[in-house]
Amino acid sequence: MHRAAPKLPSWLPVDGFILALLGTVGLAALLPARGPGATVAEGASTAAVALLFFLYGARLSTREALDGLRHWRLHLTVLACTFVLFPALGLAARLLVPEVLPTTLYTGLLFLCLVPSTVQSSIAFTALARGNVAAAICAGSFSSLAGIVLTPLLAGLVLPGDGGGFRAGSLLPIVCQLLLPFLAGQLLRRWIGGFLTRHKKVLGRVDRGSILLVVYAAFSAGVVRGIWHQVSALRLLCLLGVEAVLLAVMLTATSYGAGKLGFRREDRIAITFAGSKKSLAAGLPMASVLFGAQAGLMVLPLMLFHQMQLMVCAFLAKRMAARTVPEPRRAAAPAGPGGAAPAEAVAAAGRRPPGPRD
Incomplete structure (x- = not known):
């Protein structure tokens, strides 16, 4: 018999992957890769990034994405939030430098x-809040697909080349390490899609291991170069405060903005959760390509924001679900094969902590 895991507050998801990331950061701080070890770690990290995006491409169902095109207004709204409103707020935060945030x-x-x-x-959170799950699937997939092209292009346009370490020459590695493996995965999906589905759990561990390797290589390079001495505890607290404001603004803008645009409640929920969040799994390997040795410090805000968004969105999703008025007799619907009604099964899936693909 398997022992039951200790219960934690349902509104406070403890992401085991975040704990693994923090452990990897600690390992890099104590035992950073140096000399030949650093060369090996960098090469392994490059291969891991290519493997990650190959698997992303092989998993993305082209048919599912095309089926979701009928929700084009919803998808354009999410894309606008992700790649227009978010960057605009990021550029506005330039006013906080250097008094609140260092460069x-x-x-x-x-x-x-x-x-x-x-x-x-x-x-997961859309399902928990009883929103349009199909729309959330398509919106998240479209955003990930667009990000492979838009994120490097936007980075080339808005990131400071001197302070951040971004170089125009990084666009070619982006194409070779991210876009080409992704396209290769899409092309081979018809032959390997079944294998990936059957071995989903094993490949999930490959995802996590690859990302941890990328983090170790990036943070090791940062430790060797001494970049962590540039950040004080007070600056980190200021960063957390700025990110809390950023998340609050985006949650408010996506929720009320979707309402003003005339979306129904289920679609507004999908827009709120898909349009206000950022992907750690996509951002980490991109940063390793864009920033090189400075990637460790560059991904620190993303790692903190990721855990913050999980905690806040889990709380909001449960509040939204509690405010939903069930249809008459809906609770008496026949149970599915697993003992729960289909809608309940979908909502239950949303209570699991998100996996490494986020």
Whole structure:
């Protein structure tokens, strides 16, 4: 018999992957890769990034994405929030430099505003709040797909080349390490899609391991170069405060903005969760390509924002679900094969902590 895991408050999701990331950061701080070890770690990280995006491409169902085109207004709204409103707020935060945020942390905050939305956690929280799950699936997939092209282009336009370490020459590595593997995965999907589906759990561990390797290589390079001495505890607290305001503004803008645009409640929920979130799994490998040795410091704002959005969105999703008025006799619907009604099963899936693809 398997022992039951200790219960935690349902509004406070403890993301085990975040704990693993923090452990990896600690390992890099104590035992950073140096000399030949750093060369090996960098090469392994490059291969891991290519593998990640190959798997992303092979998993994305082209048919599912095309089926979702009928929700084009919803998808355009999410894309506008992710790649227009978020970057605009990031650029506005430039006013906080250097009094509140140093240039290095501001560059990481601006990069956070450029990465695509999440997929799995957007779906999970939309399901928990009883929103349009199908729309959340398509919106998250479209955002991830668009981010492979838009994030590097926006980074080239708005990130400071001197402070952040971004170089125009990084666009070619982006194409080779991200776009080409993704396209290869799409082309081979018809032959390997079944295998990926059957081994989803194993490949999930590959995802996590690859991302942890990328984090270790990036943070090791930062430790060796001494970039962590540039950030004080007070600056980190200021960063958390700025990110809390950023998340609050985006949640408010997506929720009320979707209402003003005339979307029905289920679609507004999908827009709120897909349009206000950022993908850690997509951002980490992109940062390693864009920033090189400075990637460790650049992804720190994204890592903090990721955990913050999980905690806040879990609380909001439960509040939204509680405010939903069930249809008469809906609770008496026949149970599915697993003992729960289909809608309940979908909502239950939303209570699981999001996986590494976010």
